[in-house]
Amino acid sequence: MANQKNFHYLWLSFLVSSVGDWLYRLALPIIILQRTESPYHAATIFGITFIPWILLSLIGGSLADNYPKKQILILGNTFAIFASLFLIIVLSVTPLNFYLLYAAVFVLASVDPLIHPSFQSIIPEITVSEHFVKTNATVQTIDNTLSIMGPLAGGTIVMLIGGINALWIDMFSFMLAVLILCCLPQQKNTPRSQHIMRKLWLDMIEGARYSYHHRVILSGAMMFLMTNLALNMFEANFIFYMTKVLKYPLVDATLAMAIGGVGSLMASIFAGPVVTRYKAGMLLSSSTILAGLSTLLLLMNTNYLYIGVILGLMSFFGTINVITYFTLRQRTVPKEILGRVISVTRMISYASIPVGSWFGGLLLSWRNSMFIVIMLAGIIRTLAGILARLSPLGKEN
The missing domain is CATH 1.20.1250.20 (MFS general substrate transporter like domains)
Incomplete structure (x- = not known):
């Protein structure tokens, strides 16, 4: 049965992964600027992180409508762990291979548009309608608070431990998010479309x-x-x-x-x-x-x-x-x-x-x-x- 405790697991996983995201957002351009002194490469990588939102948003919505959302969230964050590790390895190699770097950034950025619809649409399944306003307000408060605290705290961490170490923390945040998401209740299998690609089109x-x-x-x-x-x-x-x-x-x-x-x-x-x-x-x-x-x-x-x-x-x-x-x-x-x-x-x-x-x-x-x-x-x-x-x-x- 839907209850507020289940939502606590969801917003806690969101908080953990969002903190890791802020470290990633700050660490990556700092690493690129330190390694290349090139605003072109730093700006290009920033742009690449948004390309998956253009290409994959509709697929994420279709997945949310056809598969259990808890599984999508867990699989997405698990995939992000390996994508983060791949990015760290690419950034640790000298000289920097920009083709691999662009590919690694694209792969990691592909997770969000694929799981975001599931995150938004799982809320009615794990809490009751009387709490919808409160739950949505909680998510918005976390997001807005991190927009204030995230840059300052994240920048301090990057400055103290270095960009690569900050990316390791980002990877571990995905691991912790997976463990928290496993506490969500099991969902009934959603009826699946027999022709999901045709339906998507x-x-x-x-x-x-x-x-x-x-x-x-x-x-x-x-x-x-x-x-x-x-x-x-x-x-x-x-x-x-x-x-x-x-x-x-x-x-x-x-x-x-x-x-x-x-x-x-x-x-x-x-x-x-x-x-x-x-x-x-x-x-x-x-x-x-x-x-x-x-x-x-x-x-x-x-x-x-x-x-x-x-x-x-x-x-x-x-x-x-x-x-x-x-x-x-x-x-x-x-x-x-x-x-x-x-x-x-x-x-x-x-x-x-x-x-x-x-x-x-x-x-x-x-x-x-x-x-x-x-x-x-x-x-x-x-x-x-x-x-x-x-x-x-x-x-x-």
């Missing part, structure tokens, strides 16, 4: 057709396509900018990231009254424009505390933006097709992340200054908001 076609004809939802996905292009031109090169260009120690760079995380936490607190008070189209376009203009404020000062405050401002508007769009999508799309529309729109919006990461790193490798990268990112994000205001999305109530 038909689901994708139906979701794509609906998303294309629902011009408000499509306009929102295109807005996020431009937004993610701009955001990741800067974000993928943040560690390089702080530690190599501005010469700040890693702890100052991660402190700026932690301050930036406060913006997301504040947005999640104020989102309820804000989203219900204002029209969705106006709020989405305005928050995107304000996030773009906030990005341009990074050009005015290079003090790490100032940068942290501006990152907080950017993340505040960005989080309001995301919550508004998710709410709009849930309100307007029929429940029976919502999952497929979420997958299709996420694929569209994520498609520009690898491109933005790669392009930002390419500009820096051509000896262009970070000033150019930030300016382009701010202009593109502001333009995305203006175009959204003129699109069907901007007219949505």
Whole structure:
């Protein structure tokens, strides 16, 4: 029977693996920059981590609908253990083989899109409906708290023990997550589709057709396509900018990231009254424009505390933006097709992340200054908001 104790196992496994993820996010670019001094390779690797979300999201959703979710979560984290070990081995070899490195990063990044739908959809199976709000709030609180504490604590650990040792901790976090997930109750076998690949293809076609004809939802996905292009031109090169260009120690760079995380936490607190008070189209376009203009404020000062405050401002508007769009999508799309529309729109919006990461790193490798990268990112994000205001999305109530 579903009970709150079962959810405790789920959120504890999420917490453990998320802490490991923060170590991974900080350790990998530091290792690459130390080994190569190349912003191009660091930014390219950052972009590669998002490619599986474009390619595998729909498969993850289909797996969640056709197989026991507990097994998927355990197998996914077990696979991540070996993928992490493979990455550590590749990074330990001299000289660095970038083809193997890119492959190892891609394989490890493939776990999340394959198991994330199972994580989201197992909650109704292990807890009762009266606790849905509380359980979802718990997951969001963990995520927002780690966006503040993760950079500072993770950066300190990486600085003290080194990047490779931090990756070992990441690998052990997957092991601990598997042990915790084994405590979840056994599930009944989910009826399996006899032609899962055909079903996946038909689901994708139906979701794509609906998303294309629902011009408000499509306009929102295109807005996020431009937004993610701009955001990741800067974000993928943040560690390089702080530690190599501005010469700040890693702890100052991660402190700026932690301050930036406060913006997301504040947005999640104020989102309820804000989203219900204002029209969705106006709020989405305005928050995107304000996030773009906030990005341009990074050009005015290079003090790490100032940068942290501006990152907080950017993340505040960005989080309001995301919550508004998710709410709009849930309100307007029929429940029976919502999952497929979420997958299709996420694929569209994520498609520009690898491109933005790669392009930002390419500009820096051509000896262009970070000033150019930030300016382009701010202009593109502001333009995305203006175009959204003129699109069907901007007219949505």
